[in-house]
Amino acid sequence: MRAATYVRESTRAQEEGFSPDAQRQALEQYAAQQSVEIVARYSDFESGTKETREGFQQMLEAAQAHEFDAILCFHTSRFARDAEVARRAKRQLRNLGVKVIALNLPNLDPESPEGHLLEGISEVLDEHYSRQLGWWTRAGLREKFRQGKFVGVPPLGYRRVPKKIIDDDGVERPHPQADRLVPSEVAPIIREAYRKYATGQFSTTDLCIWMAEQGLRSTYGGGPLAASGVRKILGNRAYLGYIKHKTEGERPGDVEPLIDEALFEEVQARLRERRTGSGTSAPKSFRAYALTGLLRCAACGTKWYGYTDSGGRSYYRCYGPGSRGCTGEIKFRRTDNLEGQIEEMVIRNLSLDAATKAAVVDALRGRQPDFEKERRRLERQLEREADLYRLGDIERDDYLQRRDSIKAQLAALPPVPLPLRQQQVLDTLDGIADLWPEMAPVARKALCRSLLKEIVVQDGVITAIQPRPEAMAVVVSLLTPPTSHPHRDPAGAPARRRRRTPASTGRCCRRRRGRGEPASRPAARTAER
Ligand SMILES: [Zn+2]
Known part of the structure; x- marks a missing residue:
């Protein structure tokens, strides 16, 4: 070849x-x-x-x-x-x-459904992570976990100690506390939020507003936190100093605790108490619209686009055909509302079925030489030499010479084996629902676009979803209800967009309403304006 x-x-x-x-x-x-x-x-x-x-x-x-x-x-x-x-x-x-x-995918036939799917997911995650986390170049999440390191973007209230510091005499050396999570300047806000919530006098929505007033911004979108984000903060055990790994579980990590156990438990109890009540999302201002171009109006067949009104509230709306415009009863919806529907219908249910997952893993399993051990050995040696130099046990010239020699050996090693990263991709796919609340609109958009081809909105409610063919395996399970379904034809083909008149509107697909947004009641329509 x-x-x-x-x-x-x-x-x-x-x-x-x-x-x-x-x-x-x-x-x-x-x-x-x-x-x-x-x-x-x-x-x-x-x-x-x-x-x-x-x-x-x-x-x-x-x-x-x-x-x-x-x-x-x-x-x-x-x-x-x-x-x-x-x-x-x-x-x-x-x-x-x-x-x-x-x-990174040498054994995967890109034309196979698994290949297509994995490639798409891979690309979306690359885009999302390569800027924000950079984890995919690391030796692996598991190894980091074993070393006690926190992986990923530090939770709000923390910052990561840099890897290197420059000595007074200008020598760059590894930071003895490299990668440790230590309180950042917003740590007091997080502590205070825990205290406030523990009193029972504040809801997560109250905290959203309070935190926004304190100038706290989401790590991903840079906007104010939503209630779901606040709930995540209140339940995040990293604030106790723990790190977790998908399969390895949890352990005390290289993280300085921000909250003591007693306060944390109090807050968990409050959260459980309130779990039955309906949470409301805080207003968000979007600069990008995750679902723009994907939403299609059931009433008039045109697409819905995002816009933001003068009050900073953002919506998706139908711009209707011709001069008469859209004939639908509800022509716009808050972005939070529709994205919430997508979160519940699609994102929360994303999973690879076992067969697809196995096929993907099989395809990824290639012969990979075990350079990792050698790499780790050299890295440890590098640290040791730096320690020796720092403690004054070796002379500077000696140290520099040894350091350069180890660095050269490291550079000669082939790149970090990649299949590990693919496992991370698969793991992350399962965990993507947890990322969603904090995802920037651009990332949401990339994800939605890689999964979905079209979303039909009728009277402000999503009634049908057409997945992209290559994402069918991950999305289709949620479109397969146990009994016969008007959005499926007898042959069992996946749901397809149908233009339907209001009279024929089945309620089959309407999701159970959550988040206190009774969208189909007239009162709610006026409240939307
Ligand atoms: Zn319309």
């Missing part, structure tokens, strides 16, 4: 440990192992906000001339910064009959 390699150089990638050299090295190694002949090498450089695509264009032209049969790239996300662009590029190449092999 003749192949071209594609490397996208990025200053950010270098920070993440995916230096262009490491990428190239990994690609050459893969080609040698698989007896693939590399006939051309392309690369692009990305700097700051600009992305040049000359190398990519040249590669496309060569692909059109059938100069090679496959393209090797390091990681699907290396194709472009933006998931949508990456996907389009891959589609373009595949249409030319050129296989795209990404080293």
Whole structure:
């Protein structure tokens, strides 16, 4: 097989440990192992906000001339910064009959449903995480957990101790408390929120407002916290100093406790008391609209778009066809309302069925050399040398020499094995419902778009959802009620959008209302204005 390699150089990638050299090295190694002949090498450089695509264009032209049969790239996300662009590029190449092999998914047939699905999810998560967490370059969540490290964005009220500090004499050395979570400047607000809530005098909504007044902003969206976000804060055991891992459970971590056990338990008791009551969401202001372009009006068939009124309240609304506009009874809905419906109908129910998950895991299980041990050994050695130097046991020149030698050995190791990351992707997929309340609208939008093709709104209520074909496996379970269902045809095809007259409106799909938004009652319609 003749192949071209594609490397996208990025200053950010270098920070993440995916230096262009490491990428190239990994690609050459893969080609040698698989007896693939590399006939051309392309690369692009990305700097700051600009992305040049000359190398990519040249590669496309060569692909059109059938100069090679496959393209090797390091990681699907290396194709472009933006998931949508990456996907389009891959589609373009595949249409030319050129296989795209990404080293993170070498055994996955991209044309299979699992391949399609995983690739899509992978891209969305890359986009969401690569900026905010950067975890996917790390040796793995489990390893971090075993080391007692907190993984991910620190909860509000914490900051992470930087990895390195610069000595007085200008030498950079590892911080002895690297990665520890310590109270940030907003920690007092979090403590006070716990105290307030424990008194029983405040609801989570009250706390939302109070916290917003204190200037507290969500880590993800940068907007005021919603009630669901406040509830998460009040139940987050990280404030007790614990870290958790999906399969390993919980343990005391390298996290300075912010709240004592007694206060935490009091708050949990209050939360349980109130759980039966209906929570209300705090007003949110969105700059992006997660469902824009996905919502279609059942009454007139046009799409709904987001807008924000002068009071800062955001809505989705139908702009109706022609001069008469939409004929539907309810032509707009608060964004919180519709996104809440999607959260309940789709996001909370997202899961891979066992068969799909197994197929994906099988496809991912490749032969991966065990370089991890060696990497960890070298990293420990590096720390030890730094400690020795710090304690004055070795001379500076000695230290620098040893450090450089270890660093060189580390650099010579192939990149961190990737299948681990795929496990993380699968794990995160199961946990995505927990992320949703804090997700920035852009991330929500990326997620919704990767899963859904269309959402039908009738009288302000979502009555049908059409998943994207490649996401069918994750979404479809929630569209399969036990009994016969008007949105399914007898052959069992998934739900499809149907334009229905109000008279024929089945209530089958209407979700149970939550969040105190009785949307179909006339009183609520006026309240929406
Ligand atoms: Zn309409």
